[in-house]
Amino acid sequence: MMAFSMTSPADVIKDLSQRAKRRRIDAGITQxxxxARAGVSYGSLRLFEETGKISLEALAKIAFVLEAEAEFEQLFPPRPPKTIEDVIDRPARQRVRRK
Structure with missing residues:
Protein backbone atom coordinates (compact mmCIF):
# COMPACT_ATOMS: atom_id res chain seq x y z
CA MET A 1 0.00 0.00 0.00
CA MET A 2 1.30 3.48 -0.90
CA ALA A 3 1.59 6.14 1.76
CA PHE A 4 0.31 9.53 0.74
CA SER A 5 2.06 12.57 2.05
CA MET A 6 0.10 15.70 2.75
CA THR A 7 3.11 18.03 2.52
CA SER A 8 3.61 20.88 0.12
CA PRO A 9 6.72 21.56 -1.98
CA ALA A 10 7.68 24.23 0.55
CA ASP A 11 7.48 21.64 3.35
CA VAL A 12 9.65 19.22 1.40
CA ILE A 13 12.27 21.91 0.74
CA LYS A 14 12.35 23.09 4.34
CA ASP A 15 12.65 19.52 5.63
CA LEU A 16 15.48 18.81 3.19
CA SER A 17 17.42 21.90 4.30
CA GLN A 18 16.93 21.01 7.97
CA ARG A 19 18.11 17.42 7.41
CA ALA A 20 21.21 18.70 5.59
CA LYS A 21 21.90 21.13 8.43
CA ARG A 22 21.49 18.35 11.01
CA ARG A 23 23.86 16.11 9.02
CA ARG A 24 26.43 18.93 8.84
CA ILE A 25 26.21 19.57 12.58
CA ASP A 26 26.39 15.85 13.40
CA ALA A 27 29.56 15.66 11.29
CA GLY A 28 31.06 18.55 13.26
CA ILE A 29 31.45 20.77 10.21
CA THR A 30 30.87 24.52 10.32
CA GLN A 31 28.94 26.31 7.60
CA ALA A 36 34.68 25.66 1.27
CA ARG A 37 34.80 21.86 0.89
CA ALA A 38 31.79 21.83 -1.43
CA GLY A 39 32.99 24.75 -3.53
CA VAL A 40 29.85 26.82 -2.92
CA SER A 41 29.66 30.27 -1.43
CA TYR A 42 29.12 30.67 2.28
CA GLY A 43 26.12 32.88 1.50
CA SER A 44 24.53 30.17 -0.64
CA LEU A 45 24.93 27.61 2.11
CA ARG A 46 23.47 29.95 4.74
CA LEU A 47 20.53 30.78 2.49
CA PHE A 48 19.93 27.08 1.89
CA GLU A 49 19.92 26.23 5.58
CA GLU A 50 17.65 29.18 6.41
CA THR A 51 15.18 29.08 3.50
CA GLY A 52 15.86 25.95 1.44
CA LYS A 53 16.77 27.99 -1.65
CA ILE A 54 19.77 26.64 -3.55
CA SER A 55 20.75 25.56 -7.04
CA LEU A 56 20.63 21.89 -7.86
CA GLU A 57 24.35 21.94 -8.68
CA ALA A 58 25.23 23.44 -5.28
CA LEU A 59 22.95 20.95 -3.53
CA ALA A 60 24.69 18.06 -5.26
CA LYS A 61 28.10 19.40 -4.22
CA ILE A 62 26.96 19.70 -0.61
CA ALA A 63 25.50 16.20 -0.72
CA PHE A 64 28.87 14.77 -1.83
CA VAL A 65 30.68 16.42 1.07
CA LEU A 66 28.04 15.18 3.52
CA GLU A 67 28.25 11.69 1.96
CA ALA A 68 24.60 11.81 0.89
CA GLU A 69 25.03 11.65 -2.88
CA ALA A 70 23.57 8.14 -3.12
CA GLU A 71 20.19 9.49 -2.06
CA PHE A 72 19.95 11.37 -5.37
CA GLU A 73 19.56 8.00 -7.09
CA GLN A 74 16.24 7.58 -5.28
CA LEU A 75 14.75 10.67 -6.95
CA PHE A 76 12.55 10.02 -9.99
CA PRO A 77 12.90 6.23 -10.18
CA PRO A 78 11.39 4.54 -13.24
CA ARG A 79 7.73 3.72 -12.86
CA PRO A 80 6.90 0.02 -12.58
CA PRO A 81 5.27 -1.50 -15.68
CA LYS A 82 1.46 -1.36 -15.76
CA THR A 83 0.75 -3.33 -18.91
CA ILE A 84 2.43 -6.03 -20.97
CA GLU A 85 3.31 -3.39 -23.55
CA ASP A 86 5.37 -1.64 -20.87
CA VAL A 87 7.42 -4.83 -20.47
CA ILE A 88 8.02 -5.51 -24.17
CA ASP A 89 11.53 -4.53 -25.17
CA ARG A 90 11.23 -1.39 -27.27
CA PRO A 91 13.11 1.89 -27.42
CA ALA A 92 12.45 4.34 -24.62
CA ARG A 93 10.41 7.39 -25.54
CA GLN A 94 12.41 10.58 -25.86
CA ARG A 95 9.53 13.05 -25.86
CA VAL A 96 5.77 13.34 -25.69
CA ARG A 97 3.61 14.66 -28.50
CA ARG A 98 0.21 16.21 -27.96
CA LYS A 99 -2.72 14.38 -29.49
Whole structure:
Protein backbone atom coordinates (compact mmCIF):
# COMPACT_ATOMS: atom_id res chain seq x y z
CA MET A 1 0.00 0.00 0.00
CA MET A 2 1.30 3.48 -0.90
CA ALA A 3 1.59 6.14 1.76
CA PHE A 4 0.31 9.53 0.74
CA SER A 5 2.06 12.57 2.05
CA MET A 6 0.10 15.70 2.75
CA THR A 7 3.11 18.03 2.52
CA SER A 8 3.61 20.88 0.12
CA PRO A 9 6.72 21.56 -1.98
CA ALA A 10 7.68 24.23 0.55
CA ASP A 11 7.48 21.64 3.35
CA VAL A 12 9.65 19.22 1.40
CA ILE A 13 12.27 21.91 0.74
CA LYS A 14 12.35 23.09 4.34
CA ASP A 15 12.65 19.52 5.63
CA LEU A 16 15.48 18.81 3.19
CA SER A 17 17.42 21.90 4.30
CA GLN A 18 16.93 21.01 7.97
CA ARG A 19 18.11 17.42 7.41
CA ALA A 20 21.21 18.70 5.59
CA LYS A 21 21.90 21.13 8.43
CA ARG A 22 21.49 18.35 11.01
CA ARG A 23 23.86 16.11 9.02
CA ARG A 24 26.43 18.93 8.84
CA ILE A 25 26.21 19.57 12.58
CA ASP A 26 26.39 15.85 13.40
CA ALA A 27 29.56 15.66 11.29
CA GLY A 28 31.06 18.55 13.26
CA ILE A 29 31.45 20.77 10.21
CA THR A 30 30.87 24.52 10.32
CA GLN A 31 28.94 26.31 7.60
CA UNK A 32 32.16 27.96 6.37
CA UNK A 33 33.98 24.60 6.27
CA UNK A 34 31.18 22.91 4.36
CA UNK A 35 30.94 25.77 1.89
CA ALA A 36 34.68 25.66 1.27
CA ARG A 37 34.80 21.86 0.89
CA ALA A 38 31.79 21.83 -1.43
CA GLY A 39 32.99 24.75 -3.53
CA VAL A 40 29.85 26.82 -2.92
CA SER A 41 29.66 30.27 -1.43
CA TYR A 42 29.12 30.67 2.28
CA GLY A 43 26.12 32.88 1.50
CA SER A 44 24.53 30.17 -0.64
CA LEU A 45 24.93 27.61 2.11
CA ARG A 46 23.47 29.95 4.74
CA LEU A 47 20.53 30.78 2.49
CA PHE A 48 19.93 27.08 1.89
CA GLU A 49 19.92 26.23 5.58
CA GLU A 50 17.65 29.18 6.41
CA THR A 51 15.18 29.08 3.50
CA GLY A 52 15.86 25.95 1.44
CA LYS A 53 16.77 27.99 -1.65
CA ILE A 54 19.77 26.64 -3.55
CA SER A 55 20.75 25.56 -7.04
CA LEU A 56 20.63 21.89 -7.86
CA GLU A 57 24.35 21.94 -8.68
CA ALA A 58 25.23 23.44 -5.28
CA LEU A 59 22.95 20.95 -3.53
CA ALA A 60 24.69 18.06 -5.26
CA LYS A 61 28.10 19.40 -4.22
CA ILE A 62 26.96 19.70 -0.61
CA ALA A 63 25.50 16.20 -0.72
CA PHE A 64 28.87 14.77 -1.83
CA VAL A 65 30.68 16.42 1.07
CA LEU A 66 28.04 15.18 3.52
CA GLU A 67 28.25 11.69 1.96
CA ALA A 68 24.60 11.81 0.89
CA GLU A 69 25.03 11.65 -2.88
CA ALA A 70 23.57 8.14 -3.12
CA GLU A 71 20.19 9.49 -2.06
CA PHE A 72 19.95 11.37 -5.37
CA GLU A 73 19.56 8.00 -7.09
CA GLN A 74 16.24 7.58 -5.28
CA LEU A 75 14.75 10.67 -6.95
CA PHE A 76 12.55 10.02 -9.99
CA PRO A 77 12.90 6.23 -10.18
CA PRO A 78 11.39 4.54 -13.24
CA ARG A 79 7.73 3.72 -12.86
CA PRO A 80 6.90 0.02 -12.58
CA PRO A 81 5.27 -1.50 -15.68
CA LYS A 82 1.46 -1.36 -15.76
CA THR A 83 0.75 -3.33 -18.91
CA ILE A 84 2.43 -6.03 -20.97
CA GLU A 85 3.31 -3.39 -23.55
CA ASP A 86 5.37 -1.64 -20.87
CA VAL A 87 7.42 -4.83 -20.47
CA ILE A 88 8.02 -5.51 -24.17
CA ASP A 89 11.53 -4.53 -25.17
CA ARG A 90 11.23 -1.39 -27.27
CA PRO A 91 13.11 1.89 -27.42
CA ALA A 92 12.45 4.34 -24.62
CA ARG A 93 10.41 7.39 -25.54
CA GLN A 94 12.41 10.58 -25.86
CA ARG A 95 9.53 13.05 -25.86
CA VAL A 96 5.77 13.34 -25.69
CA ARG A 97 3.61 14.66 -28.50
CA ARG A 98 0.21 16.21 -27.96
CA LYS A 99 -2.72 14.38 -29.49
Missing amino acids: RELA
